[in-house]
Amino acid sequence: MSFEKEYQEKLTTAEEAVKVVQSGNWVDYGWCTATPYALDKALAARAEELHDVKLRGGILLRVPEIFKAPDAARHFTWNSWHMSGIERKLVKDGLVFYSPIRYSELPRYYRENIVPNDVAMFQVAPMDAHGYFNFGPNASHMAAVCEKSKIIIVEVNNNLPRCLGGMQEGIHISQVDMIVTGGNPPIAEMGAGGAPTEVDQAVAKLIVEEIPNGACLQLGIGGMPNTVGSMIADSDLKNLGVHTEMYVDAFVDIALAGKINGSQKSIDRFRQTFAFGAGTKKMYDYLNDNPELMSVPVDYTNDVRSIAALDNFISINNAVNLDLFGQVNAESAGTKPISGAGGQLDFVLGAYLSKGGKSFICCSSTFTTKDGELKSRILPTLDPGSIVTDTRANIHYLVTEYGKVNLKGLSTWEKAEAIISVAHPNFREQLIAEAEKMHIWRRSNR
Incomplete structure (x- = not known):
């Protein structure tokens, strides 16, 4: 089967893809600029029918839609590997909890300590000629996340930079269960702050x-x-x-x-x-x-x-x-x-x-x-x-x-x-x- 044919067979809508998420599941939202948009919005729309969905992610650069759902803490719990300003502000609302770990230990922790993650959903750069989706500027621990997830949903964003690597910088289409196109939103930015004092x-x-x-x-x-x-x-x-x-x-x-x-x-x-x-x-x-x-x-x-x-x-x-x-x-x-x-x-x-x-x-x-x-x-x-x-x-x-x-x-x-x-x-x-x-x-x- 050609990669393009496989792509078309796995292509679906965000609304259909998030139906795999069930109450009590652990869902990985990727990392930093790879946090999903369309999938996040679709999952938030299902909030009333879900409870105790536990999410993993970190360094949020925008407020996810799931946090905006009514009584969000009853439906979703965010477990952060590293907090941004957005995440720390939401701690008091009972939505966000920090998971203390040395960042370098994350890949091994996923591989050795995480009971298979139920669902992983995150943004990727478009598929290349060899069938690979690039993680963008988020190699981090994403290969380990994919290895330990039962279902992998990628949200393609043409604006995500394709970051060349040495190892574990992307995922092959054969490992992906569903593909969603997310409307190509701009990549969330992190400013360098004001002028130096x-x-x-x-x-x-x-x-x-x-x-x-x-x-x-x-x-x-x-x-x-x-x-x-x-x-x-x-x-x-x-x-x-x-x-x-x-x-x-x-x-x-x-x-x-x-x-x-x-x-x-x-x-x-x-x-x-x-x-x-x-x-x-x-x-x-x-x-x-x-x-x-x-x-x-x-x-x-x-x-x-x-x-x-x-x-x-x-x-x-x-x-x-x-x-x-x-x-x-x-x-x-x-x-x-x-x-x-x-x-x-x-x-x-x-x-x-x-x-x-x-x-x-x-x-x-x-x-x-x-x-x-x-x-x-x-x-x-x-x-x-x-x-x-x-x-x-x-x-x-x-x-x-x-x-x-x-x-x-x-x-x-x-x-x-x-x-x-x-x-x-x-x-x-x-x-x-x-x-x-x-x-x-x-x-x-x-």
């Missing part, structure tokens, strides 16, 4: 001066990593490489400035390696059919052995806050969820194992509350309920607008002193007093 620029400058020619880069999400990317694009750096969990707009700017060629990478030379991407249309256009890019599963990008194999690996990530012991929280505001574990710890560990590698945790020294109160991001101890993303033994460099310090291997008093040295001056004496109470203070310059 003076604090962003100060932090970025301190990091960029640590990056050598030929370094391999990983950037996290957020204003500071994006500002670092902009500064790299404007710098004299050359022969840079990319090996990252998330591909962001900043990499496009660096590449178009001629700074990236991957020539110094010991693995995947000349390729920019990534597990998923979310950004603006500029980025999606750059990813589409670009042979320089390499779309691979997250258990490859985030494997500390892959990271450690790349010399001069530079990892740059954000934090919500941290304490005087060097415990980094990048996931919550107390008990209130913000994101998830993601791959930050993988890159902190992997970068340190890399020859010449460095990991940077960056944050502004303070933030201002809605009431206008200035508060320190550096705390004596983390607030109750805060999540430790990187333990005190893992942190390498900490950077704020007041400086950068290498915390690796320092004793408790040395670490407390170094951390306080980059805190906002308004809070340093208070932090010293708290450090003294905890018996981790000994001023070295007495």
Whole structure:
């Protein structure tokens, strides 16, 4: 049978396809930009006849239609592998729950621990001449999802970029049960935030001066990593490489400035390696059919052995806050969820194992509350309920607008002193007093 004939036989409407979903089912909605549109709308229309449908997904870039159904929490429960702003806002409504896991463990977790998933439905790029549907910028863990799903429904979107890969970047039509055409909606975008602040620029400058020619880069999400990317694009750096969990707009700017060629990478030379991407249309256009890019599963990008194999690996990530012991929280505001574990710890560990590698945790020294109160991001101890993303033994460099310090291997008093040295001056004496109470203070310059 030709692929085109098989395509026509499996082609159906979204309304017909979602009839396979039954009450009590586990349904996988894919990941990030692959979250379905037409199938989501059709499933939402069936809300009244369904209850206790449990969905898996993550990094939502728009509010799914299922959440808009009357009494949605009685019908649907969303289990997020990593929260976006949309998901964390819906936690209080009882619709969304976080599933704590290191992002790199997802493929293995699906393959070894998930009782076959009932239904998987997600967006794909159009089928190619060989019968393959590309996952777009979402290789991530999608091959594992497909392996463990009883029924696979793909929603074809001509606007989804076709991301070339090395492995597990798509699914063959022979593995697909139903095909839906979704009307080709625009791909959901994730903006890079506003213009960089003076604090962003100060932090970025301190990091960029640590990056050598030929370094391999990983950037996290957020204003500071994006500002670092902009500064790299404007710098004299050359022969840079990319090996990252998330591909962001900043990499496009660096590449178009001629700074990236991957020539110094010991693995995947000349390729920019990534597990998923979310950004603006500029980025999606750059990813589409670009042979320089390499779309691979997250258990490859985030494997500390892959990271450690790349010399001069530079990892740059954000934090919500941290304490005087060097415990980094990048996931919550107390008990209130913000994101998830993601791959930050993988890159902190992997970068340190890399020859010449460095990991940077960056944050502004303070933030201002809605009431206008200035508060320190550096705390004596983390607030109750805060999540430790990187333990005190893992942190390498900490950077704020007041400086950068290498915390690796320092004793408790040395670490407390170094951390306080980059805190906002308004809070340093208070932090010293708290450090003294905890018996981790000994001023070295007495």
